[in-house]
Amino acid sequence: MGWSLQVRTVRDRGRSHGYRLRALASALEISRPLGFSATWTYLELRLGVDPEAPEFLEPAIDALADERVRSRAALRRHVDLRLAAKEEGRRQPVADGATPHRPLRWHGDERRGAGVLLGSLLDRPETQDLNARQESAAVLDLATRLARRLDAAEPRTVALDAGDRASLQAALVGARRDARPPRGPDAMPAYLRARTTQLLLEQILIAVDGAPPLGEPLTFVATPAGPPAGR
Structure with missing residues (x-):
């Protein structure tokens, strides 16, 4: 089942707690910005609520949904950056450059x-x-x-x-x-x-x-700016 259905199920207070918790786990499997286990740990840490408690469910899915919105926005920005670079003659992406999903990260935190x-x-x-x-x-x-x-x-x-x-x-x-x-x-x-x-x-x-700039090399040291490729 898809992301939207899992989100609706988690937020449906008419469902049993166990059913909603399984839906949250399924949503996490779809999103998993830090990988499944680390994402679950992150949510426990951020919310400070026992994941078995009913009070955990809606804040957890809200946090996941917010991260997903930010991640998809980053993906759109990355596409725009690549299109602009190609128009300038830089057809190959920067070696070891940051993408919306590499390195793994929680967008916004x-x-x-x-x-x-x-x-x-x-x-x-x-x-x-x-x-x-x-x-x-x-x-x-x-x-x-x-x-x-x-x-x-x-x-x-x-x-x-x-x-x-x-x-x-x-x-x-x-x-x-x-x-x-x-x-x-x-x-x-x-x-x-x-x-x-x-x-x-x-x-x-x-x-x-902090967050690496999209398309820029992942590096601990400053890199000198050079002329754009293809110019």
């Missing part, structure tokens, strides 16, 4: 969403494997500190100096390089480490700098 998603990523078994590599362990440590600060009703972030940013950018470049589809089972562990590191770094970037 990006920093707190990043804190929740960092916490979810840190709980994954494959994330703990990063401790075996010094540069990845440093990323893991920063992600843990940010998750603690942001996974709260009043999120707080941390400041990064130029050295921190340069180190994180180097780690991001390396993770992107290594997160290519693996060729054979022997390459899978390295791929998973790189992909997990990339996901962590993207959320760290949001946690520190």
